[in-house]
Structures are given as C-alpha cells and as structure tokens.
Amino acid sequence: MSLPITSLVRTNIQNIKPYASARSEFSGNASIFLDANENSLGSPITKDYSRYPDPMQWELKKAIAQVKGVHIENQFIGNGSDEIIDILIRVFCEPYKDNFLVFPPTFDLYEIWGKINAVEARKVSLLPDFQLDMENIPKAIDTNTKIIFLCSPNNPTGNCLHREDIEFILNNFEGIVVVDEAYINFATQHSFIKELEEYPNLIVLQTLSKAWGLAGLRVGIAFASQEIIHYLNIVKPPYNMSDAAIQLGIEAMAQVDVVNQRIAQLVSYRKQLEEALLPLKIVQKIFPSDANFILIKFEEADRVYRMLLERGIVVRSRSQVPLCENTLRITVGTKKENQQLVQALSEINTLI
Numbered sequence: 001m002s003l004p005i006t007s008l009v010r011t012n013i014q015n016i017k018p019y020a021s022a023r024s025e026f027s028g029n030a031s032i033f034l035d036a037n038e039n040s041l042g043s044p045i046t047k048d049y050s051r052y053p054d055p056m057q058w059e060l061k062k063a064i065a066q067v068k069g070v071h072i073e074n075q076f077i078g079n080g081s082d083e084i085i086d087i088l089i090r091v092f093c094e095p096y097k098d099n100f101l102v103f104p105p106t107f108d109l110y111e112i113w114g115k116i117n118a119v120e121a122r123k124v125s126l127l128p129d130f131q132l133d134m135e136n137i138p139k140a141i142d143t144n145t146k147i148i149f150l151c152s153p154n155n156p157t158g159n160c161l162h163r164e165d166i167e168f169i170l171n172n173f174e175g176i177v178v179v180d181e182a183y184i185n186f187a188t189q190h191s192f193i194k195e196l197e198e199y200p201n202l203i204v205l206q207t208l209s210k211a212w213g214l215a216g217l218r219v220g221i222a223f224a225s226q227e228i229i230h231y232l233n234i235v236k237p238p239y240n241m242s243d244a245a246i247q248l249g250i251e252a253m254a255q256v257d258v259v260n261q262r263i264a265q266l267v268s269y270r271k272q273l274e275e276a277l278l279p280l281k282i283v284q285k286i287f288p289s290d291a292n293f294i295l296i297k298f299e300e301a302d303r304v305y306r307m308l309l310e311r312g313i314v315v316r317s318r319s320q321v322p323l324c325e326n327t328l329r330i331t332v333g334t335k336k337e338n339q340q341l342v343q344a345l346s347e348i349n350t351l352i
C-alpha cells in the first residue's frame with residue numbers, strides 16, 4: 001500500500017496555488033478579450049496564434065480520452081514525456097535529500113533530470129535477462145525513496161518487464177511508481193492504464209513520439225489519480241503546450257486506425273529484420289523486442305558501428321553501457337531502409 005499522495009509531495013509544493021492566468025480569472029460570457037496583453041492585430045503568418053493556448057488542454061484531453069478510455073481528469077499533458085519526468089521529480093523529491101530508483105540499462109533521462117534537480121538516482125542493475133532484480137530492490141529503498149521508475153518496454157533493451165514484478169512493486173512500495181510505456185503500442189503486453197483505479201500511486205507515462213509518429217510535436221501524457229494530476233498541474237509551466245501542438249494532437253487522435261495499421265506494419269518489419277540478421281556470423285545475439293527497435297550484440301560492435309556509418313547508416317551504440325557491451329540499438333525503418341541496412345550488414349559480415 002502506498003502512503004497518502006499528499007504526504008509524498010514536497011512540503012513547499014503542497015500549499016502552492018496554481019498560477020492563475022488572465023483568462024482563468026473571469027467567469028461568464030465575454031466577446032472582447034483585453035485581459036492578456038495578446039496582440040490584437042493577430043499573427044504575421046497565415047494561421048492565427050495570437051491567443052494564449054488553453055493551459056489545461058481540455059480539448060486534446062477529450063480526444064485522448066476517446067482513444068485511451070481514460071477520463072480527462074486523470075490526464076496530464078507535457079511537452080514530451082521528458083518534461084513530465086522532470087516535473088515528477090520536482091513534485092515528489094526534495095533536493096539533496098530524497099532519491100528515486102532506476103534500473104539500468106535503461107533510459108538515461110531519469111538520471112539526468114535527477115542530477116539537474118539535485119536528487120539521487122539510485123541504481124539497481126537489471127539481471128542479465130534484463131528483468132528486475134526483485135531480491136535487491138528492497139535493499140536499495142529507504143524512507144527517502146519517493147519514486148520508482150520502471151521502463152516497460154525498456155529502452156535500450158526492448159523487452160517488457162515481467163508484469164507480476166511491476167504488480168508486486170505497486171502493491172508493496174509506499175511511494176510513487178512510474179511505468180514508462182513509451183513503446184507499449186509495439187508490445188504484446190497490455191498497458192497499465194487500466195489499473196489506475198486499483199493503484200493510487202501509479203503513474204503511466206505515454207507519448208505521441210513513437211507509435212504515433214509525432215516526436216517533433218512534443219506531446220507526452222501522464223495518466224494517474226486526480227490527486228497526483230493536481231500536483232503536476234501546480235508545478236508545470238502555465239502554457240506548457242503550444243496551440244499548434246494541441247491542435248495537431250487532436251487531429252492525430254482522429255487517425256487511430258492509420259496509427260494501428262502502422263504499428264502492425266512496424267512490428268512485422270521488426271520480425272523480418274530479426275530473421276534477416278540472425279544468420280549473419282557477426283551477429284552474436286538479437287535480444288527479443290517489444291518495441292520499434294532491436295538491440296543486437298555483435299562481436300565487435302564499435303567496428304560495425306563505424307562501418308555502417310561509412311555506408312551512411314546511423315544507429316545507436318550502446319557498447320559502453322554495462323550489460324549491453326558490444327551492442328547496437330537499431331530502430332526499425334521503412335521497408336527500403338531495412339533492406340539497405342540488411343545489405344550493409346551482410347557486406348560488413350563478409351569483411352570482418
């Protein structure tokens with residue numbers, strides 16, 4: 001069981017009232033808005049962006065609710081999930097005092113935001129099969145451990161964490177449990193957004209950057225209890241989402257069928273890639289992936305990386321990451337890009 005949410009929030013944050021924007025201060029009907037120092041003559045470009053956006057992004061949340069089946073009151077929208085990770089640390093972790101847990105090899109940004117906020121990212125390495133080390137996690141937790149960041153499917157390893165392990169942590173940890181589901185749409189395991197009512201300490205992070213193909217738009221979503229959402233709203237910049245991102249996000253939500261087709265397509269490309277690369281002798285291991293990328297172990301990953309680059313192909317080296325020695329993380333591309341990748345690696349295979 002988790003502690004009451006308010007008792008987990010930093011004391012200085014607990015009593016802050018959210019910034020009251022000009023427009024949120026009036027009620028009733030009005031047709032002339034001279035309250036926000038916007039430019040009355042409009043924008044110098046075709047589309048008009050002269051008005052401040054809705055600080056709560058209600059229209060986008062309604063569109064997301066239709067697709068995800070999560071009530072608008074249980075949503076928080078951030079300028080990418082990157083922004084949300086920072087806000088979470090700032091809401092719950094006292095600088096120079098509190099800590100949070102991460103499980104490397106994983107997404108680096110949790111730790112970086114921790115450093116920026118002077119909050120310790122306490123690490124418990126994943127096991128060699130990239131699953132949680134359930135025996136050693138309790139030893140890392142103390143009374144100042146406020147958040148546990150679980151990344152599932154995990155970046156850069158590609159696998160989902162065992163669901164029973166995540167559930168065990170949700171049931172036994174007293175603090176906040178974040179499940180980062182940036183890649184969940186490519187996975188066979190289902191999302192934790194259906195479990196929000198069961199776990200008041202659960203925060204599910206999703207994003208439009210991966211399956212939705214909108215990384216440039218910067219839309220991340222946190223799904224959580226209303227109480228948690230309340231505190232995230234206190235800390236966020238008042239207009240953290242631009243009107244352009246809000247409007248295009250709404251447009252995207254209407255295209256869920258197209259998105260689902262593309263997810264299926266990318267998953268089938270991923271399988272094709274795995275099958276094409278497995279026979280190469282330079283490939284030592286292809287780790288099973290539930291994401292839109294594959295982690296591959298090579299005999300000499302750095303050399304393969306350079307030889308791919310010579311052929312104009314950039315992949316992500318994870319060679320220096322403990323447990324990922326000699327690996328490259330390769331995003332699933334278009335059919336043509338994948339063919340070129342396979343051809344390049346086949347060529348490299350004959351040269352090494």
Ligand SMILES: *Cc1c(COP(=O)(O)O)cnc(C)c1O
Binds near residue numbers: 080081218219
């Ligand atoms: C890509 C990614 C994100 C998404 O970040 P955005 O800021 O929403 O683009 C979040 N978490 C993980 C693990 C990722 O790999």
